[in-house]
Amino acid sequence: MLAFYADSFVLPLPTGHRFPMAKYGRLRERLKTDCPGVRLGQAEAATDGELALVHTPTYIAAIAQGGLSAAAQREIGFPWSPGMAERARRSVGATLQATRAAMAGEGIAANLAGGTHHAYADKGSGFCVFNDIAVSARLMQAEHARHHRMAGGPLRVAIVDLDVHQGNGTARIFASDDTVFTLSMHGARNFPFRKEPSDLDVELPDGCTDAAYLEALEVALDELSHRFEPDLVLYLAGADPHEGDRLGRLKLSFDGLEARDRRVMDWAWQRRLPLAFCMAGGYGTDLETTVQVQVNTYRVALEYHRRWAAAAVQRGN
Template identity: 40%
Template structure:
């Protein structure tokens, strides 16, 4: 998608980031993938042996380039974790592949980058209480399924209730919003939820999925947030992480507005806010 090049280009142009702030991701290893995804599923995906029905469920033709891309995205999110532990926050300009479950691909997601990174942190004993804050317009069903029996990872998804995926998994906390929910209701609901959630989980690390498909302009969303409302959403999450000194990794998630400027500006606002708060 064109946004993946335009976001860093815009941020460099305006001086929000410097070239030295960027890092080239590398593929995640099979060993780390298998902390999250079932061996049979991964090997069939790796060897391009998914069934036609499974491939249709992804929304993409299955190719070697696509699998490599997913491995690079997941590798980028794992690398972000180390940067976030050092400096407080790190971004993957892609990622947010939250529909991929332990043994399935779905909705443009083949490998679940934030779940892979969370399991990496647990395996390396770099965090023992993790909070996933998934504010994409679609429920993080794959993430919920992966961590359904993992007490060290708390999954929170606030999404459009009647949007894709139509068969939801059970997160530790799900808030399904009505179609047409706008800034005021969205932000008050989030604010009333986040502080008690941080108090309850006491996370040592946060994963934030900051999808901008919550915008009113989005073709695949059913919510009605303005660009300003989306920025206020990000501020609520990042200010709480910053004030509690909890490292946070941010993946961009979805954004399907017909005007590319709506997508790029909403995503860039997340980076701008992080620059103001953390650096």
């Protein structure tokens, strides 16, 4: 299974900053030892043209040239630097590469980072600079339109956002677009405190545990099935619903999150929908807790990648 990383492009942060930058490199180390079936590749940088499918030219230029105001940097949560700008482009690039791979026959592929769902078209927020999921949806639609000009309608994309925080930027970007369905399942009392309406929002109470979470997910996927027929699934597999997360406020166990991942991936597999996933949030009091949640996600994904590979062999025969 292909997975793309950008952790060698380090964002310099001041001492004591609460964003756990080290988790990305640590995840790559763990995948090398624990999940040898994952084929790791370094992410390419998203181009201005790719970013402009979602983001305004003024905002793209401000990130590239260091033109962000102090207030805009505070809203993002990162000080501007050339490293910040490069890493943001690579994070988008990784999701683009994963989505292309999934669409090209891999069936499932991943970004070791990404899930930057708080970024709007014209600004960043909540540790999110560019919106990798939105750019990937738009680019896949554009490439599909070029290759299928005379057949069928637009590529229809389902975004299944299971980060503990609502995907407000993504919801705003696709608010009037009936070719993209946005599902966000998140903590009701968590960031962002001013939420944007998704196509389907599922708000969870503080302290939500495995059984209630999985029941809510089942209902949400069933509603998605009745309201929308996607051609592609983009999945934000946040580690922050875990009970050990310092920002999550939910109480899911390792087993509960693994069951969550399996349910989403099985839902896509049953419909033979290509799926690209990214890791989104994770702020464990213990960094290894966050990384373990993410490693578990990759273990589940490898099972479904093997199913896609076996199906390809059968078609070849």
